[in-house]
Amino acid sequence: MPEPQAASPRTPDATRRSERSRRAIFDAALALVGEAGYARTTIEGIAARAGVGKQTIYRWWPSKAAVLLDAFLDLAGQAGEEGAGGLPDTGDLAADLKLVLRATVDELNDPRFDVPTRALTAEGVVDPDLGARFVERLLEPQLQLYVERLTAAQEAGHVRPGVDPRIALELFVGPLTHRWLLRTRPLTHAYADELVEYALHGIAPR
Amino acid sequence: MPEPQAASPRTPDATRRSERSRRAIFDAALALVGEAGYARTTIEGIAARAGVGKQTIYRWWPSKAAVLLDAFLDLAGQAGEEGAGGLPDTGDLAADLKLVLRATVDELNDPRFDVPTRALTAEGVVDPDLGARFVERLLEPQLQLYVERLTAAQEAGHVRPGVDPRIALELFVGPLTHRWLLRTRPLTHAYADELVEYALHGIAPR
Amino acid sequence: MPEPQAASPRTPDATRRSERSRRAIFDAALALVGEAGYARTTIEGIAARAGVGKQTIYRWWPSKAAVLLDAFLDLAGQAGEEGAGGLPDTGDLAADLKLVLRATVDELNDPRFDVPTRALTAEGVVDPDLGARFVERLLEPQLQLYVERLTAAQEAGHVRPGVDPRIALELFVGPLTHRWLLRTRPLTHAYADELVEYALHGIAPR
């Protein structure tokens, strides 16, 4: 549940907040972004679609991006309640990473995911506060899964001792994100595989 | 030199274009972004500062981002006329890459560079046309330098045969960009060095 | 009190209207027309002078002319609250008409009245809706005073029975307006007198 970011003049009473409105706002925001894209989604539009006064949005969120981020977190929270039990660990690190990266490639190629995530990411690039929230709530938890898997591999002797897993993971995630955000080259399974091939050698035991 | 992207309704006659206005617009745009940030820079403001009619901007560019991209390219073109002779090649690939990546880190940490580049990148993330132009005119030429240096290293036997330099370079550039854009961790020289260390092993001969 | 002419897309709620803004707009509009003339008065200028958003003008009026007409009506409403008790009736129709027409001549020769009235009239000539409002709200009530006076004269036997007062009045008002609007000849008291002389014979008993 997103608490408003601290000491604003006249912090509203969160306990009296209308859950009904909150949900309606999330639904409207996600629907509008899906239909019209992020840039053409407006706070006014969200309010109208949600059947809510504009003030009700301004009361609880500082910006359109913040609304959407919370809507996203809400969505992810619902989805993630069951699954998300960590990366697979079959003992074969290369295979496990390829599986995960291929899945990520598919997700990034799916417009339903691509459009709003791209919008939110772009906003975070430019708005440090939002970016921090985005990273802390959405990105970092996912990266932590890589840390866990790589640490396990390190303990199993498949990754060179002394390698920092937090840096190592970026060898996989960084290039993928680079291609996705900047569209320098197409994102394919073959690319994911090759990436694992190259990067894994970099952190493998000598 | 940015030729208008053709096939628009009533393309204006580029030969009659006022070089004076073009320069004034670039100067104003860069100054305003530097002073007020990208979001608070408006086309109206650029026009006023440049002493130019708004229509003169709209006649030649489709958006604020496009203006700024061209202003950037113009700047880069001036700067790059003398230098830009490729990445250093001392024969020591690791050292050369560290040098370059450290320089990149410094640049990315310099607000004069960071603010507008970040803004332009974010815009490109969301606007495919602009992104394509951004990549083609600014990013790809830089990446090509890596390709050249890595190919040379490959021929010298310092990089495993069969490794695709275009993919290999992303092992260096991808993670750096990731940290920069998403601000997940601080960008330091130490990080640049470690990145080279890890990634280089990945593409070194067995 | 000007109710918006209904059946527009999304008629705003008139009960919530800001009386403060309405007054400020009228004041600004009249002041600007007086200072700069009608053509150089702009909606943007009125809004700025009134300390009001442009939208607040566009919300309630369809055009600059409509604003000015309402400003005029408002002014006339204030002025007319006490006076306006009809044309004088001394029993001497010729004298009474000469008095009134001379006063009208003076008014039409006074730039404070001439400039905005002329502008509004010209606009009404070309814009039938505005013209209708102008006539209905400003002109017709004045003409009605003539009807009353002429009817009284008719009952007193000073006007031929069977003469339609609504037409008769135009013998006085028409030529005067003609000279004023088209500036064919100077508007003088002598002219007013002569007009009464000629026209009155036309409707006198045989």
Add this chain to the structure above:
Amino acid sequence: MPEPQAASPRTPDATRRSERSRRAIFDAALALVGEAGYARTTIEGIAARAGVGKQTIYRWWPSKAAVLLDAFLDLAGQAGEEGAGGLPDTGDLAADLKLVLRATVDELNDPRFDVPTRALTAEGVVDPDLGARFVERLLEPQLQLYVERLTAAQEAGHVRPGVDPRIALELFVGPLTHRWLLRTRPLTHAYADELVEYALHGIAPR
């Protein structure tokens, strides 16, 4: 043929003027006013339609209204070359005037005449220079015909001696124009007749 209004900076050489352009501009102006109305007719539009540079218009006319006035005069000049031999004189002044006024009523009720004349008149109401030209070139010559007819009638003893025909004519023309411009009441033949009835008594011998 409209000579430019004297000593402007660099008066152009009228002898070199392109008759072709002049005609094309008139045609375009009249056509556009007919199609879109005066307000939506622009100098730019006239130039484009006439296949003429804007400067060619600005070189010879000071305003849109001036162009249209000249276009009108040109038209009237063509039309008036044969006819316009004065008002009819059958000896029956009332009948003659009714005939003429009825014809005027018909003209004023014809949209082809009404729209542009109305526009030009309105412009003249507000722009004294244009108004003067309008009156001098179009209106006054017509009024002169009334003067002639009334003078003839006066000599024949049908109009009271001492009556100023220039004023008398306004008893007929003024009310008609009033109704037409202000749309206070419909313009009908019956009205024209009644007007003659009333006004003629005013100037008849006692």
Add this chain to the structure above:
DNA sequence: CCGTAAACGAGACGGTACGTCGAGTCTTTGA
């Protein structure tokens, strides 16, 4: 008959105002 100066078409330019949109604030009203 030819060179030259003008008027010409085209249209880019600096401006001004347009009418619209949305942001964020403030006020009224009904549940």
Add this chain to the structure above:
DNA sequence: TCAAAGACTCGACGTACCGTCTCGTTTACGG
């Protein structure tokens, strides 16, 4: 007493024309 509704100020949008100003390109005259 909160929230819906929505009017408010403000600022920027992108467009339309204004009137001015080059640009070549005709065109017609004067040598």
